[in-house]
Amino acid sequence: MDDSQAVEVSLSEVDVSRPHAARMYDYYLGGKNHFAADRELADKVLASMPAARIAARENRAFMGRAVRFLAEEAGIRQFLDIGTGLPTTGSVHEIAQAVAPEARVVYVDNDPLVLAHARALLASSPEGKTAYVHADLRDPAAILANAEVREVIDFDQPVALLLVAVLHFLLDEDQPARVVAALLDALPAGSYLVASHGTTEHDPAGTAAGQRAYRRSGVTGRARRSDEFAEIAFSGLDLVPPGVVLVSEWRRISSGPRPTPAEVSVYGGVARKR
Numbered sequence: 001m002d003d004s005q006a007v008e009v010s011l012s013e014v015d016v017s018r019p020h021a022a023r024m025y026d027y028y029l030g031g032k033n034h035f036a037a038d039r040e041l042a043d044k045v046l047a048s049m050p051a052a053r054i055a056a057r058e059n060r061a062f063m064g065r066a067v068r069f070l071a072e073e074a075g076i077r078q079f080l081d082i083g084t085g086l087p088t089t090g091s092v093h094e095i096a097q098a099v100a101p102e103a104r105v106v107y108v109d110n111d112p113l114v115l116a117h118a119r120a121l122l123a124s125s126p127e128g129k130t131a132y133v134h135a136d137l138r139d140p141a142a143i144l145a146n147a148e149v150r151e152v153i154d155f156d157q158p159v160a161l162l163l164v165a166v167l168h169f170l171l172d173e174d175q176p177a178r179v180v181a182a183l184l185d186a187l188p189a190g191s192y193l194v195a196s197h198g199t200t201e202h203d204p205a206g207t208a209a210g211q212r213a214y215r216r217s218g219v220t221g222r223a224r225r226s227d228e229f230a231e232i233a234f235s236g237l238d239l240v241p242p243g244v245v246l247v248s249e250w251r252r253i254s255s256g257p258r259p260t261p262a263e264v265s266v267y268g269g270v271a272r273k274r
């Protein structure tokens, strides 16, 4: 999106002068929903982490495989996707409803630009249902109490909670483990968590420089080691094989060239609540 098109979005809350994670992610994925400030910071991140685009694509593909697994093999029909990102191909409802048209999906994000594009997320199959809620992951109680969430999701039936590439935007003081636990507490046994998280493990210099660039521009976050991520996200849950691995390795189906761990630098996993 060039900045003149920003007017078309016409949402007074959209601050195009500051970079935002959702729009930068869209830029990495080759989308059109980003502004000069987003591109400027994303280019700085790409300068220290040239593989950020590979990481974004691998993460998005992981999400797709995880949702297909849940719909096809685990029989999940309800999805709560927090940290949705800007609509791009392969949104959760498209994947889930291709398997089960009756699947219901609630999207949650705190970026006003995602809200401005929410209509694209609401194109449900007639048999299923989708909703978009503008809310912050750091306030799980508000998400769980939200009327639209409760209208679309039946909390007596298993739910897949998706926290894909969003937990690393929570600082330690945001208590990410508490946030995850509060959300999972509201879900019945047989529910699932899909989560992924950036790490500095495989490219310490590059990812640390990328993280610094984000922070300098006011986008806060913290990459974590795989064991820290696993503890925050999956404590007390049964991990689905292969467990917590680089997103590129989670039930990989592509026969294309395998990215290196340093290029991916994002861990992911899927786990079931007992």
Ligand SMILES: C[S@@+](CC[C@H](N)C(=O)[O-])C[C@H]1O[C@@H](n2cnc3c(N)ncnc32)[C@H](O)[C@@H]1O
Residues within 6 Å of the ligand: 021, 022, 025, 059, 060, 063, 082, 083, 084, 085, 086, 108, 109, 110, 111, 114, 135, 136, 137, 138, 163, 164, 165, 166, 169
């Ligand atoms: C990197 S994108 C991930 C998008 C999608 N989940 C995926 O993996 O393809 C991160 C998204 O999380 C959102 N986000 C960041 N912090 C958030 C918060 N505290 N509450 C809700 N959404 C948040 C951003 O606005 C952005 O849309």
